[in-house]
Amino acid sequence: MAGLFQKILIANRGEIALRVQRACREMGIPSVAVHSTADAQAMHVRLADESVCIGPPAARDSYLNVAAILSAATITGADAIHPGYGFLSENAEFADMVEAHGLTFIGPSPAHIRMMGDKIAAKTAMASLGVPLVPGSDGELTSLEEARTVAARVGYPVLIKAAAGGGGRGMKVAFAAEELDEAWSVARAEARAAFGNDAVYLEKYLDRPRHIELQVMADAHGHVVHFGERDCSLQRRHQKLLEEAGSPAITRAQRDALGATVTAALARLGYRNAGTLEFLYQDGQFAFIEMNTRLQVEHPVTEMVCGVDLVREQIRIAAGQALGYGQPDIRFNGHAIECRITAEDPETFMPTPGMVSAFHAPGGLGVRVDSALYSGYKVPPYYDSMIAKLIVHAPTRAEAIARMRRSLAEFAVVGIKTTLPLHQRILEAPEFEAGDYTIHWLERFVGAH
Numbered sequence: 001m002a003g004l005f006q007k008i009l010i011a012n013r014g015e016i017a018l019r020v021q022r023a024c025r026e027m028g029i030p031s032v033a034v035h036s037t038a039d040a041q042a043m044h045v046r047l048a049d050e051s052v053c054i055g056p057p058a059a060r061d062s063y064l065n066v067a068a069i070l071s072a073a074t075i076t077g078a079d080a081i082h083p084g085y086g087f088l089s090e091n092a093e094f095a096d097m098v099e100a101h102g103l104t105f106i107g108p109s110p111a112h113i114r115m116m117g118d119k120i121a122a123k124t125a126m127a128s129l130g131v132p133l134v135p136g137s138d139g140e141l142t143s144l145e146e147a148r149t150v151a152a153r154v155g156y157p158v159l160i161k162a163a164a165g166g167g168g169r170g171m172k173v174a175f176a177a178e179e180l181d182e183a184w185s186v187a188r189a190e191a192r193a194a195f196g197n198d199a200v201y202l203e204k205y206l207d208r209p210r211h212i213e214l215q216v217m218a219d220a221h222g223h224v225v226h227f228g229e230r231d232c233s234l235q236r237r238h239q240k241l242l243e244e245a246g247s248p249a250i251t252r253a254q255r256d257a258l259g260a261t262v263t264a265a266l267a268r269l270g271y272r273n274a275g276t277l278e279f280l281y282q283d284g285q286f287a288f289i290e291m292n293t294r295l296q297v298e299h300p301v302t303e304m305v306c307g308v309d310l311v312r313e314q315i316r317i318a319a320g321q322a323l324g325y326g327q328p329d330i331r332f333n334g335h336a337i338e339c340r341i342t343a344e345d346p347e348t349f350m351p352t353p354g355m356v357s358a359f360h361a362p363g364g365l366g367v368r369v370d371s372a373l374y375s376g377y378k379v380p381p382y383y384d385s386m387i388a389k390l391i392v393h394a395p396t397r398a399e400a401i402a403r404m405r406r407s408l409a410e411f412a413v414v415g416i417k418t419t420l421p422l423h424q425r426i427l428e429a430p431e432f433e434a435g436d437y438t439i440h441w442l443e444r445f446v447g448a449h
């Protein structure tokens with residue numbers, strides 16, 4: 001395709017490396033796979049146009065090894081790098097170095113990655129642009145006394161959160177004034193130890209929210225659109241197990257209203273490329289908590305409902321192309337559900353790496369499997385345990401549930417334990433079928449079993 005890249009290096013592994021490789025191939029852009037010594041036989045390497053070994057198994061020595069990745073890009077003649085998710089995808093210093101080497105980082109500007117990495121800066125920016133927040137401190141808390149004053153104003157329980165945290169790391173709850181001193185000290189000490197930054201802020205604790213996120217895409221010419229929401233409330237210990245698009249809890253009018261607020265805000269910020277705004281939703285109200293400046297694991301449910309290739313859009317935008325369509329052109333068709341299948345014991349959640357002696361993926365109308373698994377593949381113990389994403393799409397939520405049930409029944413992974421049986425149980429639960437769940441439902445469901 002004219003005016004795009006000569007060659008794209010994909011700085012990731014597993015299903016997402018394959019996902020990006022597929023977009024490159026359809027766009028006629030050669031791509032380079034990188035891999036650790038543990039991944040020499042991985043599917044993303046076997047299907048690659050070209051591949052480079054970037055180090056030993058430990059991620060810090062390979063998939064997080066900036067010098068090795070930049071060298072691989074240089075020696076193969078790549079002019080752009082797609083980071084996927086995880087690893088270096090939200091590392092502003094990496095994005096800076098990619099650009100300093102004269103390459104294009106396929107993602108937002110380093111400044112926007114940095115801004116959203118600081119949860120206080122992200123909230124301050126969004127608040128100033130009219131995006132609703134959870135009631136709480138106006139930015140960083142400067143003293144325990146200030147924490148007391150704000151907590152008294154918003155009402156207990158409250159959360160003390162680390163500015164450098166996110167994704168559930170660095171949070172302490174105080175149910176009453178007597179607990180605030182402890183929450184303040186522990187949150188700050190943990191934030192200092194974990195992130196080298198003890199800045200904290202305070203929010204009223206919402207006790208039964210849903211986690212609803214909005215997918216956005218912005219080009220370099222000031223156009224911003226959204227691709228609707230995903231409901232990611234089904235999680236255990238901050239690991240999502242199942243996501244849906246759209247959310248069973250919100251209406252079309254709510255989506256349109258939230259989307260209008262968010263796209264206007266991001267246009268004002270000058271944001272570029274893909275992004276996801278995370279909200280807590282409770283009692284009919286959205287409250288922004290964090291923004292992710294990367295492609296997300298669960299992006300396929302959005303792709304199925306909107307009929308868009310989000311990775312292709314990321315690549316086009318990074319090459320300077322305009323979106324070429326507006327919000328009214330984006331249609332929301334039917335319903336999509338994703339199950340994240342992991343190599344874990346479905347009861348204890350202990351990782352189960354090892355040899356997959358046989359692998360059979362489901363198929364048929366409205367079924368998509370994003371996976372780098374194959375029969376005879378040995379799941380290595382060094383990385384994330386997700387081995388497949390099973391995504392289904394159907395005209396209605398009820399039909400999507402029926403399609404997911406039959407697809408889970410067809411799915412065969414032999415040789416290692418997986419979470420397939422747990423997904424089958426979730427799909428049979430009346431609360432799931434009714435769409436009646438909060439972020440706490442799954443933990444009770446797996447605990448009660």
Ligand code: MV4
Pocket residue numbers: 134159166167168169203204205206207209211233235238280289290439
């Ligand atoms: C909250 C909250 C309740 N009230 N903030 C956890 C991960 C991080 N992204 C934000 N998190 C939460 N923030 C307020 N003011 C509850 C959570 C939370 C959560 C949020 C989304 C998805 C799963 C979660 C599981 C536990 C707690």
